[in-house]
């Protein structure tokens with residue numbers, strides 16, 4: 001890394017046109033990391049654009065620079081023009097172009113002679129980047145972006161606004177500093193960010209204590225439907241289209257629901273099935289300890305992610321998805337039961 005960062009530092013010494021691209025259905029970490037870099041690069045005199053494949057979820061729309069984010073889905077021509085016109089393209093919080101959705105993926109693949117920088121903490125990054133900062137041991141991309149800014153020699157550019165973005169990214173990806181991905185480095189960086197004057201409690205409230213009435217009632221429905229399979233130490237929730245619509249489901253409303261399954265004393269593996277509007281089922285997986293939720297997701301549900309937090313999808317019906325899930329549990333039984341050993 002030291003040699004490469006030096007090269008990149010030189011490259012960023014003169015004004016550049018930069019695009020920052022995040023993954024589809026962006027979360028606090030993706031937006032936080034991109035928002036922070038957007039501010040830093042603007043301060044450095046670069047012409048910077050932040051592009052999200054689709055809408056920023058409402059619960060994150062208070063984050064700095066989200067008002068300046070270009071949404072690819074609704075501004076395709078402009079987004080493509082800006083991306084093609086960039087000198088440097090930063091891809092943040094994802095490991096493969098496919099995470100941006102079909103159309104944007106195609107645009108990114110078609111680019112020639114662009115400098116790509118990847119900053120990400122997911123496993124198995126694709127090798128498109130000229131500069132790759134990939135480390136799956138890190139809590140979040142925001143944590144890595146903090147260090148990246150420091151390595152660039154731009155620590156003095158950090159301010160309260162940037163700190164707010166990075167802190168939010170780290171906080172959301174660590175579940176408020178409690179997931180196993182939280183390290184002493186994570187805490188030190190969070191402390192540095194607090195020293196810049198952020199109101200951490202306000203950020204916590206904005207993210208976690210800002211449920212709409214509908215969302216809270218949907219959570220009630222979800223908890224009522226929780227199924228626990230003690231022999232597998234596994235809990236799952238399934239929400240149909242009908243149930244989602246009953247509570248006027250908005251994107252992001254089910255964020256965090258899957259974790260309730262894991263809050264059960266004897267559960268080591270928690271899953272939520274969400275029926276899509278058009279077809280198929282989206283699934284989130286969470287695990288305790290060393291059980292690899294991402295392996296389950298990858299093997300049977302076209303997904304992947306981190307050890308303790310992964311996602312997937314299937315074109316099966318809801319019933320089909322749950323049946324497949326239950327069928328495959330025995331294969332992982334020993335691993336699930338031994339997660340905390």
Ligand SMILES: [Mn+2]
Pocket residue numbers: 029030093121139140141173
């Ligand atoms: Mn992340």
